[in-house]
Every structure is written in structure tokens, then in C-alpha cells.
Amino acid sequence: MxxxxxxxxxxxxxxxxxxxxxxxxxxxxxxxxxxxxxxxxxxxxxxxxxxxxxxxxxxxxxxxxxxxxxxxxxxxxxxxxxxxxxxxxxxxxxxxxxxxxxxxxxxxxxxxxxxxxxxxxxxxxxxxxxxxxxxxxxxxxxxxxxxxxxxxxxxxxxxxxxxxxxxxxxxxxxxxxxxxxxxxxxGSVRPQPQPGDGVSYAPKLTVADARIDFGLPALAVDRRIRACTPEPGAWTPFRDSRLKLGPVAAVAAPVDAPVAAGELLISKSAVLVGTATDPLRLGWVQPAGKNSMPAADWARGLRLESGVRLG
Structure with a gap:
């Protein structure tokens, strides 16, 4: 044809x-x-x-x-x-x-x-x-x-x-x-009408849709970040600008003390962020106007301490 x-x-x-x-x-x-x-x-x-x-x-x-x-x-x-x-x-x-x-x-x-x-x-x-x-x-x-x-x-x-x-x-x-x-x-194929049940719609995700709410459960936060990667790009407010977020990971070991939603728990090798349920480990982050980098490098460069909040 x-x-x-x-x-x-x-x-x-x-x-x-x-x-x-x-x-x-x-x-x-x-x-x-x-x-x-x-x-x-x-x-x-x-x-x-x-x-x-x-x-x-x-x-x-x-x-x-x-x-x-x-x-x-x-x-x-x-x-x-x-x-x-x-x-x-x-x-x-x-x-x-x-x-x-x-x-x-x-x-x-x-x-x-x-x-x-x-x-x-x-x-x-x-x-x-x-x-x-x-x-x-x-x-x-x-x-x-x-x-x-x-x-x-x-x-x-x-x-x-x-x-x-x-x-x-x-x-x-x-x-x-x-x-x-x-x-x-x-001539070997003929189109078949779609069933009337199970219809759902998927409008384009906007930048506003990609803002992460750490007051949601960890599962919902993880899904939204992965859904918005690479476009339109998941983000959270931080110090009057947007911090772009890469995929997160579940924390392997229990955290000693509760971590509030959006609160950071920072160590030399990892940065955890609190959600409505379990904390999550941040992967890469990208400050406005800069290249992406591991979250631990970002926190170290800004000399951040535990207790700082995102969102």
C-alpha cells in the first residue's frame, strides 16, 4: 500500500x-x-x-x-x-x-x-x-x-x-x-467496535499536575513522580524556586524516629523525605538552572541538615 x-x-x-x-x-x-x-x-x-x-x-x-x-x-x-x-x-x-x-x-x-x-x-x-x-x-x-x-x-x-x-x-x-x-x-483483519464498559480518559499532565504533595501516602508520591518522568517533570517548591525530582525508592530499613510529611532526614549517603506513611529515599534532584545530581550531593552542597522541609 x-x-x-x-x-x-x-x-x-x-x-x-x-x-x-x-x-x-x-x-x-x-x-x-x-x-x-x-x-x-x-x-x-x-x-x-x-x-x-x-x-x-x-x-x-x-x-x-x-x-x-x-x-x-x-x-x-x-x-x-x-x-x-x-x-x-x-x-x-x-x-x-x-x-x-x-x-x-x-x-x-x-x-x-x-x-x-x-x-x-x-x-x-x-x-x-x-x-x-x-x-x-x-x-x-x-x-x-x-x-x-x-x-x-x-x-x-x-x-x-x-x-x-x-x-x-x-x-x-x-x-x-x-x-x-x-x-x-x-483483507484478513476487520476492526471491532470498542466495548462500552471500561472507558477512561487520559488528558495531558500539566506542570501543575506534576507538583508533588508529600502529604499523600508514599505509594501515591512514588506513582506521581514516575508518571511525570521525564515529562512534564515532577517538582516541589524549595526556597522560592522549583526543585525537580527524579524517581524515589522505598527505604529498606525502619527509620528510628517519625519523619513528618515533606521533612528531610539527611545522612552522608542518602536523603529521605517524609510522606503521609513511610519515608522515601530521594534519587536525583535538579535545582532550577542547574544539572541533575544525586540528592546526597545536593544536600551536602547546600549544607542542609535534617528537619528542612520540601513543599
Whole structure:
């Protein structure tokens, strides 16, 4: 089939690479988000998908919106059979939706109908799911509610961050997307409607969502930090600025005295922070304007003593 691939971030790269290497399907163009400013220098940079497409000599389309007349006109000219989508980052609407013969097929990183929306992996971690996965489905006008072609499952590991889990799903999902397109091409797969039960939504997590409340139980604190790593980045107020927090760990040995929520217990080799239940061991931290560092190094550099509070 002639394909238009739509995707933007690094997690879309494994799927695009698999399709570029496919012996039958042909990626005739790529749709990706326009250049964006990133990094400390706020320089304009192309998306990872655009970089791979240009290396492969594939046409790159980057409209501000996929409803723009010039993009729709070019999509008509390309005469594509199907448009696979992985984390493109913009809503698809008519008339573009109807132009590929077999529609737009999305690889979504959840077991639909669970976690429809922009941040399914983050919400799976935030809510303590033991298992998640990926689904391929036919995009329609609704939010991730189209009929499903295929699924795969993935166990959530105890220390997973959203970055860890998303990277595994991106690699595992690429063969699922390829198999789905193969099945569409030869007529061996038909999408099945999503069940009406078990629907949940996963809106994008904001910077405000990533603020850590140490008055919550240790389990909830751990989940929120892992869900927000690397994006949008867990943080807590400290001395009139934000202190970014990396994943934490349970404390192996009992602590002699109670540690209040947000209170630090500092030793030469570790920094513990109190929660509503058990204290947690801080991993790396990142003060505003500085590089990340082990929490013990941070505390030593500021000559902090036990009893100082976060939050």
C-alpha cells in the first residue's frame, strides 16, 4: 500500500523505520508537527520523525493544522491507500480523514477503551495499573473511540517511569502496526467496535499536575513522580524556586524516629523525605538552572541538615 505516515516524537520513530524497511508498503510522505523550540537555548528543531524521513528521502509535510487547504490538496495528489499514525500531536478532521482509501490507523499506547487521550502511559502509572499495552484502531471524529484492529499487552514493572514504559511500547507496537497494515492490505483483519464498559480518559499532565504533595501516602508520591518522568517533570517548591525530582525508592530499613510529611532526614549517603506513611529515599534532584545530581550531593552542597522541609 501507498502510505502517508503521521507522527512527531521519538516514540513514533520505531514504527516509521519498520514501515520504511517493509518490502511491500511504500511510505510516500510523512506528516509531522512544524519545527518547535526546545532545549535551554530554545532553538528551532525538526521532529525526530522529520529527521528520519529526510534521511530516507521521503517528502515531509508540516502544516500548522492538517485542515489547511494546501495540505489537503497535497494529500489528494499523493493518492494514498492508508495513513498510519503514531503520536502525531494534532486532531485529524475532514476532509483529510476521508481521503486515504483505508482511513487513518492509529497506534495508541493503551488497551482501549482504557486511557483514551493524550497521556495514556502517564495515567496508567499514576493509577497503578499492573498491565497496559497498545492498540491499533481506525480514527474517526471521536476521541480514540474508533473500532480496534489489534492489541498487545505489556507488564508494568515496579520501577517504570513513563519514559521507560513508553519506550518499550513504542518498540513493541511497531510490529503490531505493521501487522495491522498487512492485514488491511490482504483483507484478513476487520476492526471491532470498542466495548462500552471500561472507558477512561487520559488528558495531558500539566506542570501543575506534576507538583508533588508529600502529604499523600508514599505509594501515591512514588506513582506521581514516575508518571511525570521525564515529562512534564515532577517538582516541589524549595526556597522560592522549583526543585525537580527524579524517581524515589522505598527505604529498606525502619527509620528510628517519625519523619513528618515533606521533612528531610539527611545522612552522608542518602536523603529521605517524609510522606503521609513511610519515608522515601530521594534519587536525583535538579535545582532550577542547574544539572541533575544525586540528592546526597545536593544536600551536602547546600549544607542542609535534617528537619528542612520540601513543599
Amino acid at each position: 501507498r502510505l502517508l505516515f503521521a507522527g512527531t516524537p521519538e516514540v513514533a520513530v520505531p514504527s516509521l523505520r519498520a514501515l520504511l524497511e517493509h518490502p511491500v508498503h511504500e511510505v510516500v510522505a510523512v506528516l509531522t508537527r512544524p519545527q518547535a523550540r526546545s532545549g535551554r537555548g530554545r532553538r528551532l528543531s525538526r521532529s525526530p520523525v522529520a529527521e528520519l524521513a529526510e534521511q530516507a528521502g521521503v517528502e515531509v509535510l508540516s502544516p500548522d493544522k492538517p485542515t489547511e487547504a494546501d495540505f489537503v490538496r497535497r494529500l489528494e495528489e499523493l493518492n494514498v491507500d492508508c495513513a498510519p499514525v503514531v503520536a502525531y500531536g494534532a486532531l485529524l478532521r475532514e476532509p483529510a480523514l476521508s481521503l486515504p482509501r483505508h482511513g487513518w490507523v492509529n497506534l495508541h499506547f493503551s488497551l482501549l477503551p482504557a486511557w483514551r487521550g493524550a497521556a495514556p502511559v502517564q495515567h496508567a502509572l499514576l493509577h497503578g495499573d499492573d498491565t497496559t499495552g497498545a492498540s491499533t484502531f481506525l480514527i474517526g471524529p471521536g476521541l480514540d473511540d474508533g473500532p480496534v484492529f489489534g492489541v498487545l499487552t505489556e507488564r508494568v514493572r515496579p520501577g517504570d517511569t513513563s519514559g521507560d514504559l513508553l519506550a518499550r511500547l513504542a518498540e513493541a507496537g511497531a510490529p503490531l502496526l505493521v501487522a495491522t497494515l498487512d492485514g488491511i492490505a490482504d
